[in-house]
Amino acid sequence: MTLDELQIGQIASIVEVSGQDGIAIRLMEMGLTDGEEIQLIGFAPLGDPIEFLVRSYRLSLRKAEAKRVTVLAR
Amino acid sequence: MVEKVPSQHLARTVAVIGNPNTGKSTLFSALTGVHSRIGNYPGVTVEKKLGWFEFEGQSVRLVDLPGTYSLSPRSIDEMVSVDVLLGRQPDVGPIDAVVCITDASNLERNLYVVSQVLDLGLPTVLVLNMWDVAVDRGIQIDPVELARRLEIAVIPCEAHRRRQLDEVRRGIIQACQLPQRTPPDLFPQTFHEEARQLQTAFQQFGNQNLPIYLIERLLLDVGGQLETALTKPNPAELLTRLKAARERLATAGCRVPGIEAKLRYGWIKQLMQGVMTVPDKRPATVTDTLDRWLTHKFWGLLAFCLTMFLVFQSISTVAEPLMKFFEVGQKQVGGWVGSLLAPGPLRSLIVDGVIAGVGGILVFLPQICLLFLFIALLEDCGYMARAAFLMDKLMTKVGLSGKSFVPLMSSFACAIPGIMATRTIENRRDRMVTILIAPLMSCSARAPVYWLMVAAFFPTVSWAGGWVTLHAIMMFVMTFFGAVVAIPIAWLLKKTLFKSETPPFVMELPAYKWPSPGIVLHRVFDRASAFVLRAGTLILATSILIWSASYFPSDHRAEQQVLVQIQQAEDQFSSQLEQKSQLRSRRELLLEDQPVPVQSAAESSAPIEALAAQLAELDAQLAELDTQLQPLHELFETRNQISERLLADSYLGRFGKWIEPVVKPLGWDWRIGVGVLASFPAREVIVATLGTIYSLGGDVDENSQGLQSALKSATWPDGRPVYSIPVAMSIMVFFALCAQCASTLMVIRRETNHWGWALFTFVYMTLLAYIGAWIAFNATGWLMTFSGNS
Ligand SMILES: Nc1nc2c(ncn2[C@@H]2O[C@H](COP(=O)(O)OP(=O)(O)OP(=O)(O)O)[C@@H](O)[C@H]2O)c(=O)[nH]1
Ligand SMILES: [Mg+2]
Numbered sequence: 001m002t003l004d005e006l007q008i009g010q011i012a013s014i015v016e017v018s019g020q021d022g023i024a025i026r027l028m029e030m031g032l033t034d035g036e037e038i039q040l041i042g043f044a045p046l047g048d049p050i051e052f053l054v055r056s057y058r059l060s061l062r063k064a065e066a067k068r069v070t071v072l073a074r
Numbered sequence: 075m076v077e078k079v080p081s082q083h084l085a086r087t088v089a090v091i092g093n094p095n096t097g098k099s100t101l102f103s104a105l106t107g108v109h110s111r112i113g114n115y116p117g118v119t120v121e122k123k124l125g126w127f128e129f130e131g132q133s134v135r136l137v138d139l140p141g142t143y144s145l146s147p148r149s150i151d152e153m154v155s156v157d158v159l160l161g162r163q164p165d166v167g168p169i170d171a172v173v174c175i176t177d178a179s180n181l182e183r184n185l186y187v188v189s190q191v192l193d194l195g196l197p198t199v200l201v202l203n204m205w206d207v208a209v210d211r212g213i214q215i216d217p218v219e220l221a222r223r224l225e226i227a228v229i230p231c232e233a234h235r236r237r238q239l240d241e242v243r244r245g246i247i248q249a250c251q252l253p254q255r256t257p258p259d260l261f262p263q264t265f266h267e268e269a270r271q272l273q274t275a276f277q278q279f280g281n282q283n284l285p286i287y288l289i290e291r292l293l294l295d296v297g298g299q300l301e302t303a304l305t306k307p308n309p310a311e312l313l314t315r316l317k318a319a320r321e322r323l324a325t326a327g328c329r330v331p332g333i334e335a336k337l338r339y340g341w342i343k344q345l346m347q348g349v350m351t352v353p354d355k356r357p358a359t360v361t362d363t364l365d366r367w368l369t370h371k372f373w374g375l376l377a378f379c380l381t382m383f384l385v386f387q388s389i390s391t392v393a394e395p396l397m398k399f400f401e402v403g404q405k406q407v408g409g410w411v412g413s414l415l416a417p418g419p420l421r422s423l424i425v426d427g428v429i430a431g432v433g434g435i436l437v438f439l440p441q442i443c444l445l446f447l448f449i450a451l452l453e454d455c456g457y458m459a460r461a462a463f464l465m466d467k468l469m470t471k472v473g474l475s476g477k478s479f480v481p482l483m484s485s486f487a488c489a490i491p492g493i494m495a496t497r498t499i500e501n502r503r504d505r506m507v508t509i510l511i512a513p514l515m516s517c518s519a520r521a522p523v524y525w526l527m528v529a530a531f532f533p534t535v536s537w538a539g540g541w542v543t544l545h546a547i548m549m550f551v552m553t554f555f556g557a558v559v560a561i562p563i564a565w566l567l568k569k570t571l572f573k574s575e576t577p578p579f580v581m582e583l584p585a586y587k588w589p590s591p592g593i594v595l596h597r598v599f600d601r602a603s604a605f606v607l608r609a610g611t612l613i614l615a616t617s618i619l620i621w622s623a624s625y626f627p628s629d630h631r632a633e634q635q636v637l638v639q640i641q642q643a644e645d646q647f648s649s650q651l652e653q654k655s656q657l658r659s660r661r662e663l664l665l666e667d668q669p670v671p672v673q674s675a676a677e678s679s680a681p682i683e684a685l686a687a688q689l690a691e692l693d694a695q696l697a698e699l700d701t702q703l704q705p706l707h708e709l710f711e712t713r714n715q716i717s718e719r720l721l722a723d724s725y726l727g728r729f730g731k732w733i734e735p736v737v738k739p740l741g742w743d744w745r746i747g748v749g750v751l752a753s754f755p756a757r758e759v760i761v762a763t764l765g766t767i768y769s770l771g772g773d774v775d776e777n778s779q780g781l782q783s784a785l786k787s788a789t790w791p792d793g794r795p796v797y798s799i800p801v802a803m804s805i806m807v808f809f810a811l812c813a814q815c816a817s818t819l820m821v822i823r824r825e826t827n828h829w830g831w832a833l834f835t836f837v838y839m840t841l842l843a844y845i846g847a848w849i850a851f852n853a854t855g856w857l858m859t860f861s862g863n864s
Contacts, residue, residue, distance in 0.1 A: 028334075058583040059581070060582075
C-alpha cells in the first residue's frame with residue numbers, strides 16, 4: 001500500500017520511494033528511507049495535505065507525494 | 075588571498091550552515107553582536123550575511139548561509155552555499171572552518187546535511203542547539219562520545235538564551251587552527267572511481283578543473299543544478315558520459331539518487347547508536363495538543379479567521395489613540411515652527427511641505443509597528459507553517475501550493491520581504507506567479523490610506539459592547555480585498571503564461587514555541603526603521619517636489635499679507651479662541667460618553683433630554699463666540715480663496731486640471747489625481763501629498779485638526795463636498811490594487827532578472843486598479859441611493 005492509504009494514528013514502515021526526480025530526492029533527504037517507521041498524524045481541514053511523524057519530527061506531504069511512497073502497514 | 079575587508083586581514087573565515095529554523099541566525103547575532111552587515115550575493119537572490127567577532131586575541135569572520143536540508147543544489151540560489159563552502163565564491167574567499175548548527179531535539183534528520191558537510195574535509199564544529207528542547211523531550215545525548223566518534227568538537231548550546239557562547243567561540247577558534255580532515259568514507263570504491271573518471275573527462279572536453287566534491291554531487295544529483303550548469307560547455311559528450319557512469323553505478327548496486335540518502339541515514343543510525351537515547355514512547359507534547367485544535371477541520375479554520383481578525387481589531391483599538399496623539403503633536407510642531415518664521419516661502423516649505431507631508435505619514439508609525447509585531451509573532455511561534463498547511467488545498471485550486479502562502483502572508487506586511495521569501499518555492503513557474511500576485515496583498519503602506527479614508531468618512535459604529543467596530547471591519551475587508559482579487563489573477567496566470575503541474579508540498583511543521591522577544595522586537599525595529607527612513611528620504615523628497623510644484627510659479631504676496639493679518643487677529647482674539655477650543659472639546663466629550671442609542675431609546679429618554687439641553691447650551695455659547703470671531707473668519711475665507719486660486723494656477727494645478735478628465739469617472743477631483751500620480755514611488759506618499767496640497771490650497775480654518783478634517787471640508791467648485799463614502803471607497807480600492815511602489819517593482823526586476831516582469835506587474839495592476847475603482851465608486855453610489863430611497 002502507499003502512504004496516503006494509512007489511517008489516522010497508523011504506523012507503517014517505508015519500503016521505497018518511487019521515481020528519480022527532484023521530488024523523490026527531496027523525500028529521501030527528509031528521511032523517508034527504506035525500513036524507517038512513519039506514522040500518519042492527521043489530515044488538513046480540507047483533506048490535503050497530510051501530516052506525518054517520521055524520525056520524530058512532523059512532516060507535511062500532499063496526497064500526490066504520499067502516493068509515491070510504498071509502505072508496509074503494521 | 076584577496077581580502078575585501080581591509081580591517082580584517084588576519085581574520086579566519088567560518089561558514090555557518092544547518093537545517094532551516096535551527097537557530098543559525100540567532101547564534102550568528104549572539105556571536106557577532108553589532109558587527110554584522112547584510113548584503114546580497116551578486117547575480118542571485120541569496121542574502122549575504124557577514125559578521126565578525128574577536129575571542130582570545132583571534133578574530134573570526136562569520137558567514138551565515140541560508141537554511142537547507144541538503145547540500146544538493148537544485149537552483150542557482152542553492153548553489154551559493156556549496157560555492158561558499160568550497161571557497162569558490164569570490165566575494166567571500168576561502169573558508170577555514172565550518173560551524174554546523176543542528177536542532178538537538180531532531181538530531182537524526184539534522185545530521186544529514188552535516189554528513190554532507192563532513193565530506194568537504196574542512197575543520198568542523200558541531201553545535202547541538204536547542205539543547206533545552208531536547209532535555210524537555212527526554213532525549214539524552216552524549217556529546218563527548220559523539221565528538222570522539224566524529225573527531226570534531228561537539229558543543230551543546232542554547233543560542234536564544236546566549237548560553238555556552240564562549241564554548242562555541244573557543245571551538246571555532248580551535249577548529250581554525252586544525253588541518254584538513256579526512257572525511258568519513260560512506261560510498262563504495264566504484265563510486266569514487268567513476269567520479270575520478272568523470273573529473274578527467276571534464277578536463278578533456280570541458281577544459282574545466284572541478285573539485286572532486288562537485289563531481290560527486292553531479293553524479294548524485296539527477297536533474298540538479300550542477301547537471302544544467304557544468305555540462306554547458308560540451309553538453310552532448312559530457313551528458314552521455316554522465317549517464318553512462320550512472321548506469322554503470324546502478325548495475326554495480328549503487329543506484330543514484332537513492333543511494334545517497336540510504337548510505338547517509340545508515341551512517342547516522344550507526345553513529346548515534348549508544349550516543350543518543352530517545353524515550354520509547356514519545357511523550358505527548360504541547361505541539362501535539364495545539365495541533366489537534368489548530369489544524370482541526372472546523373476549529374482550525376475558525377482559529378485561523380479569528381486570529382486574522384483579532385490582529386486587525388487590536389491594531390485598530392491600540393493604534394487609534396496613539397495616532398491621535400501623534401496627530402496633535404504634528405499639529406503643534408507645525409504651529410510652533412510657523413510661529414518662529416515669518417510668512418514666506420521658507421515657512422511654507424517647512425510647514426506645508428515637510429511637516430504636513432512627512433509628518434502626515436509618520437503618524438502611522440504605531441500601526442506599522444503593531445502590524446509587523448503580529449506578523450513577527452506569528453512567524454516566530456510556528457503558526458505560519460500551520461497556515462500554509464491549512465491553506466495548501468485552497469492554494470492548489472488556483473494551481474499554487476501552500477509554500478506560496480507564507481510569502482504571500484508576509485506580503486501583508488510588505489511585498490518586498492514577501493517577494494524575497496518566494497525563494498523557498500522550488501518550482502520556477504509557481505515562484506513567478508507568486509511574485510506577480512504578491513503586490514496585490516495589502517501591505518502596510520496601504521494601511522495609512524485606508525486608515526485615513528475609513529477614519530474620516532465612515533461613522534464610528536460599534537457592536538458587541540465596543541469589541542467590534544465598523545472601522546475595524548472596514549480595515550479587515552480592505553486588507554483582504556486584494557487577496558481575493560489575487561485568486562482569479564493567479565488562476566489566470568497559471569492557465570496562460572505559467573502553465574504547469576501543481577508542484578509538490580514537502581514541508582516540516584516546526585514545534586510551537588514561545589516567540590523570543592529579542593528576535594521579534596528586532597524584526598519590528600528593522601521594519602519600523604526602514605519605514606522611518608523611507609519617510610525621511612523618499613517621501614521627504616516627494617513632499618518637497620510636490621510642494622514646489624504647487625507653490626510656484628504663482629505670486630504669493632497677497633496671500634502672505636493675509637497670513638500676517640491672520641496672525642495679528644489670532645493674537646487679538648486669543649482668549650476667545652482658547653474659550654472656543656475648550657467648549658468644543660467639552661462638546662465632543664459629551665457626545666463620546668454617550669453610548670449610541672440603539673433600540674432602547676424609549677426607556678432612556680430622560681438622560682437623552684438632559685444631554686440635548688446641555689448640547690443646546692454649549693452650541694449657543696459657541697455661536698456667540700463665532701459672532702465675536704467674525705473678522706477672523708473673514709480673513710480665513712479670503713485666505714482660502716487666494717490659496718485656492720494660487721494652487722489652481724501652480725504647475726501642479728495646471729497639470730492636475732489637465733488630467734482631471736481621466737480621474738473624474740472615479741469620482742476624484744484633480745487633487746486626488748495628482749496625489750495618486752505623485753505616489754508612484756510609494757503608496758503612502760498619497761497621504762503626504764494630500765497633506766501638502768490641502769495645507770497649501772486653503773480649506774483650513776482655526777479648527778483644522780490635521781488632514782482628516784481638511785478632507786471632510788474639501789469641495790468641488792460648485793460647493794459639493796469632494797469626498798463621500800463612494801469616493802473614499804474608490805480611492806481605497808484603487809490603492810488596494812495599484813502597483814504604486816517603486817521598490818516593489820525594483821525587487822520584482824531583481825528577482826525575475828527582467829524589467830519586463832516589473833513592467834507587466836505595473837500595467838496589469840494599474841488597469842485593475844482603475845477598473846476596480848470605477849466599479850467601487852459607481853456601485854457604492856448606487857447602493858447608497860438605493861438604501862437611502864427605500
Ligand atoms: N528553545 C530554543 N529556541 C531557540 C534556540 N536557539 C534559537 N531558538 C529559536 O529558534 C527560532 C529560529 O531561529 P533562527 O535563528 O531564525 O533560525 P535560522 O536557523 O536562522 O532559520 P533560517 O534562517 O530560516 O534557516 C527563533 O525563534 C529562536 O528564538 C535554543 O537554543 N532553544
Ligand atoms: Mg536565518
